[in-house]
Amino acid sequence: MKAKIAAVLVAGSLAACSNLHSEETMTLSHKEKAVALLNAIETGDSKAISYVNPTNYTQHNLEVGDGLAAFGEVLQALPKGSAKVNVVRAFQDGDYTFTHTEYNFFGHKAGFDVFRFEEGKIVEHWDNLQEVAPANPSGRTQFDGATELTDLDKTDENKAIVTDFVNSILIKGELNKLTNFISPAEGGYIQHNPSVADDLSGLGAALGALAEQGMPTIYTANHKILGEGNFVLAISEGEFLKKHVAFYDLFRLENGMIVEHWDTIEAIPTKSEWKNNNGKFNF
Template sequence: MKNTIKSTILATSILSLSASANADTSEQLTNKDKAIAVISSIETGNPEAINYINPNKYVQHNLAVGDGLEGFGSVLQQLPKGSAKANVIRALQDGDYVVTHTEYNFFGPKARFDVFRFEEGRIVEHWDNLQEIAPKNSSGHTQFDGDTTITDLDKTEENKTIVSNFVNTILMKGEMAKINQFIGNEDSDYIQHNPAIADGLSGLSVALNELAKANMPMTYSQNHKILGEGNFVLSISEGTFMNKHVAFYDLFRLGNGKIVEHWDTIEPIPEKSEWKNNNGKFGF
């Protein structure tokens, strides 16, 4: 009941704010702080967090949600009683963009990445990618555990380039002979949080071979965005998985010039006739 009241208060605040552009936003907080506050408000019901969204310009790329604050508020009002949960595990900031990696209960338990774009200290655009929470993988990792500490801020651009090259060379072109340019050979060199894949190159190889045998190869057709802060880099791509058109959000942790840890979500992209807005899944 408590969560229901909080969600109702927040939804009411959103729908009210959408009609007014006069709410002030705090100059004390970073954009990362504001993004975390908005995500957390889904559980806490804190109406102050809505001040961090521009009520006159909020472009929504979640295709199941209507555009603007009205769409966001409408979804919150539909949440089942007592279900709201939002625990931000990781957050990184890259220029005007903030990425959050969150454990949700939002119409069921989900792993989710959110990307927010800011203008003049307020959120003006939002993307996300969701996947059902699954049991631990065969290496004992969940979709959320692992390192959370951001380091190597001076290597942000270098690490973004490494991930961009990895996505292009390995995931898109399939030049697997070059894999050791990006990932070490030992299973301990690459910690895997995908629920269906074990640690190391051996785990990745087994999973890809099984998909190929089933005539359902995982293919990346286009990379849309690379965002990073220090040793964490998020790649946003589209392609095919289980014979469905999907969005791939891959979060990598890097160390000493190599990829050492990986989290992801894979979400099917619905047919356009089912979209609740016309902004598309990507549009960066």
């Protein structure tokens, strides 16, 4: 089945596929379409192709060429039966969806995918991938933790809190304001970064160790904040282990405070290595 969906993409038969299942396409939410497209990487469900605009699809994964034909070529290169996809969390913010997924896709990876929709069709894609690591010092993985979506009436409020946190703490380094966002109490902050323990003490120890090694974590710019209810994704740029990287940070909030965090950090290749010219961000 995977070969089938890849063949459809590469052969350019998308226009025909886009007219199929039109009634179902109209009733599905953007979130459901995004999850179906990701699952199709494993299942080969060609129906999911109809959720993508066949003539207007912009790719921001710099290791993949632009357009759906290039994505089809990637699928064809996968060893048969190797692809596994488990979408753990999925959210919708206006014309955008964002998902948190466990992949086996040329290796075991944690990933965030962002899709933009126009007139019910996917027209743009961003992602950020990181190799899966063993459980962190607190015994947590890159995928476990809360999944329940709540506080839909607080989406804008929570997005504003995370925007302030990223700008004040991560970019400007105003650490004296940290407890405005994260409780200093034990058990007040659950951490899923594979190298960092729970609570502010774990975060401080990890950041301090990197700084002592001459490799501080540096956030230089935030490019996008997306949210639904109690979950907010911040997409930022900076430096990690002296490499130019994209930071995707997913936060869960309760009562105006950040209480849980997942992330991926991906190195950005030099421009001479890019397979498309769309950039890693460019929202």
